Amino acid sequence: MRKLLVICGPTATGKTELGMYLAKMLAAGPKGSGPGGEIVSADSRQIYKGMDIGTGKDLPKKSKIQKLQDSKLEYGFFNITGVRMWGYDIVEPNEDFSVARYINTANLIIKDIWRRNKLPILVGGTGFYIKGVVDGIPTASVPKSLRIREKFKDKLVKELQDVLRKFDAKRFASMNESDKNNPRRLVRAIEIYKSKYKFEYKKHSEPNFNTLFIGLTTTKQILDRRIEKRVRNRLQVGFEDEIRNLLKAGITWDNQAMQALGYRQWQEFFTTSAKSVRNQREFAIESWIRSEKQYAKRQLIWFKKDNRIKWFDIKEKDYVVRVEKLVREWHNN
């Protein structure tokens, strides 16, 4: 049976690093040695080109995206210290992206990795994307409708609720209080209802591959400290220039990509007229750090519901050894 290793958890826990290590540790194919694993990033922002520092791609200098010779796969990978990294740089920052697109992309990549008898390691903090790949999202096949989205763009929540209730009372009733107040979810529900595509809520079919979930976490204190340190480091290695380059290239603040954490917090700083620039910068940094911490919390909330995940606390010295043991056992039979 095919296998997929998932490494998930909140930001700043060292998921990628662990993934790289495991990829190298595993033997390739029946008798080869070396990286028997390849990483597929499950990250909703690393998909964008030109957003490297802020999204934590940690690419070696001058690294270039490469394509496989013997494959029709249109996506490329980066070679990071001998390990293949997929899922980066899939679209331009001014392009639209969605889970559906991620799922299609990741599935193609994973299939190709299997074809070459290697282990795909899905690494990332975007729980929804991981869910999409591992469990599937039935409605994902319903494309978005620009017409509908435009039409309901500025409607009040109340109006959206009325519309959905009229079309699909059952669906509306099945939503919880928080989703009933969420304009995006309401519009999407309307969109699904209106869709020509026949859609049924089917039970998820059993995945035809075997998945091991590794979750990395730690205490809030340690996590907070790591987040702060990482943000400061990103500033040092030229994050602000990265934003400047994006703006120069014509990327605007209302592009979906720029809603990313760490980027959106700089809008004021880069658009305001001189004067209090110094304060704006401090403010941006502070609010960036704060947002990262809040994000980590949301990630934890998402992941902790999934009881397939085997959790490891990164403050425990031997966690890598223990993960490796677990992964090897799982991988070898």
Add this chain to the structure above:
RNA sequence: GCUGGGAUGGCGGAGUGGACAAUCGCAACAGUCUGUAAAACUGUCGCCCGAACGGGCUACCUAGGUUCGAAUCCUGGUCCCAGCA
């Protein structure tokens, strides 16, 4: 030193006699999740009892006072800010 303004919950900031345990924003805490998911959205947020309706206690710098009733009015004190010296 004089003149004027101000002191409100972790922070910012409303409220200027009863409907105030005090609008709102932030932070914090707890969550939601089937095509924007690093997004969007929900709940809680003085203390105690209660599932809840609710009840009790302590609160708007401090000490007094006026009033049936004060965060709101008056007096003294402390501190802060602005203008003048």
